Amino acid sequence: MSNTLEFTDDELALLHLLLSQDLESSRVELHHTVGIPYREYIKRRMEQGHALLKKMDAALPMLRTASSG
Numbered sequence: 001m002s003n004t005l006e007f008t009d010d011e012l013a014l015l016h017l018l019l020s021q022d023l024e025s026s027r028v029e030l031h032h033t034v035g036i037p038y039r040e041y042i043k044r045r046m047e048q049g050h051a052l053l054k055k056m057d058a059a060l061p062m063l064r065t066a067s068s069g
Contacts, residue, residue: 009060016056016063023049 007015023046030042057063 009062012056012060013063016053016060019049019053019056023053 026042026046026049030039030046033039033042
């Protein structure tokens with residue numbers, strides 16, 4: 001089963017920004033987290049976030065320059 005969502009460029013840019021901010025927050029959280037199970041959860045969530053950002057970059061190439069900081 002395939003789900004299809006359509007976003008305007010502005011909506012996609014906003015989602016990209018929010019996901020980028022979440023990844024930065026997760027990076028800080030990972031640095032300060034001691035518990036191994038939770039660290040692994042954060043790492044998996046970050047991997048999924050990076051994969052999603054790549055898909056967004058492919059859908060709207062102008063986002064690539066915004067996230068390469």
